[in-house]
Amino acid sequence: MWEYTDKVREHFINPKNVGEIPDASCVGEVGSLACGDALKLYLKVDEQDRIVDAKFQTFGCASAIASSSALTEMIKGKTVDEALDVSNQDIAEFLGGLPKEKMHCSVMGKEALEAAVANLRGQAVAPHQEGEVVCECFGVTDETIKRAIAENKLNTVEEITDYTKAGGGCGKCLDKLADILAEMKGQKLKPLEPVAQRPAGLTNLQRMKLISKIIDEEISPSLQKDGGNIELVDVDGKKVLVQLRGACSSCKSSQLTLKQFVEKRLRDAVEPDLTVEEVR
Numbered sequence: 001m002w003e004y005t006d007k008v009r010e011h012f013i014n015p016k017n018v019g020e021i022p023d024a025s026c027v028g029e030v031g032s033l034a035c036g037d038a039l040k041l042y043l044k045v046d047e048q049d050r051i052v053d054a055k056f057q058t059f060g061c062a063s064a065i066a067s068s069s070a071l072t073e074m075i076k077g078k079t080v081d082e083a084l085d086v087s088n089q090d091i092a093e094f095l096g097g098l099p100k101e102k103m104h105c106s107v108m109g110k111e112a113l114e115a116a117v118a119n120l121r122g123q124a125v126a127p128h129q130e131g132e133v134v135c136e137c138f139g140v141t142d143e144t145i146k147r148a149i150a151e152n153k154l155n156t157v158e159e160i161t162d163y164t165k166a167g168g169g170c171g172k173c174l175d176k177l178a179d180i181l182a183e184m185k186g187q188k189l190k191p192l193e194p195v196a197q198r199p200a201g202l203t204n205l206q207r208m209k210l211i212s213k214i215i216d217e218e219i220s221p222s223l224q225k226d227g228g229n230i231e232l233v234d235v236d237g238k239k240v241l242v243q244l245r246g247a248c249s250s251c252k253s254s255q256l257t258l259k260q261f262v263e264k265r266l267r268d269a270v271e272p273d274l275t276v277e278e279v280r
């Protein structure tokens with residue numbers, strides 16, 4: 001059972017601005033009944049580009065109805081550009097917060113607004129429709145996922161599902177979501193120089209020295225730029241044992257950093273069958 005704030009309950013039980021605007025200036029539609037949530041947003045915009053009326057029709061849960069109601073209240077009286085500055089986080093905050101599993105309802109509100117504005121401005125494609133569909137179950141594109149990660153500072157695949165619904169169906173797209181997340185998080189790390197040539201036939205001592213050198217000279221400085229660090233604890237055959245320090249030790253995406261950055265780099269630079277494990 002979700003914990004809802006009083007404000008969510010209020011906007012769910014007595015939603016504001018329900019219905020349609022027959023002579024609307026534009027309409028934005030997102031989601032689908034097949035996906036469980038759908039929202040149609042109608043805007044009436046005056047000659048000064050000000051939203052003088054906003055109404056919605058939605059099919060969805062309490063959070064979807066409350067988010068839609070909140071959105072219409074928030075954007076009425078704003079210019080179209082001012083309304084576009086309303087983020088999904090703003091919608092959630094207006095409601096005093098949403099359960100994290102329901103944050104996708106606030107994202108749906110933001111996307112409906114953008115779809116309506118795209119309709120108003122004669123644009124064929126709304127921002128959330130740009131890019132390639134990654135999650136076929138919910139029709140979520142890579143651009144939507146990247147934006148959700150960046151704007152909401154998401155750190156796990158589970159959070160991507162909470163905010164976009166991607167991955168919440170058959171699960172076939174989960175690997176792709178992890179790749180996008182790794183790519184996004186990897187951008188924060190300093191790109192490393194390509195390895196000229198991987199040495200062959202290393203002795204234990206040579207392997208240990210080379211791993212230590214790569215960690216000290218490349219991996220550690222990159223992590224330090226984000227307030228983290230790494231320390232080599234031991235090398236047991238092909239198993240590299242490390243400790244994450246600073247921001248890395250408490251970071252939700254530490255396992256991603258370990259596998260997609262540290263392990264990948266050591267495999268490229270030292271031996272392709274190395275594994276990296278964290279010791280605490």
Ligand code: FES
Pocket residue numbers: 134135136137138166167168169170171172173174
């Ligand atoms: S393709 Fe993403 S959950 Fe099915």
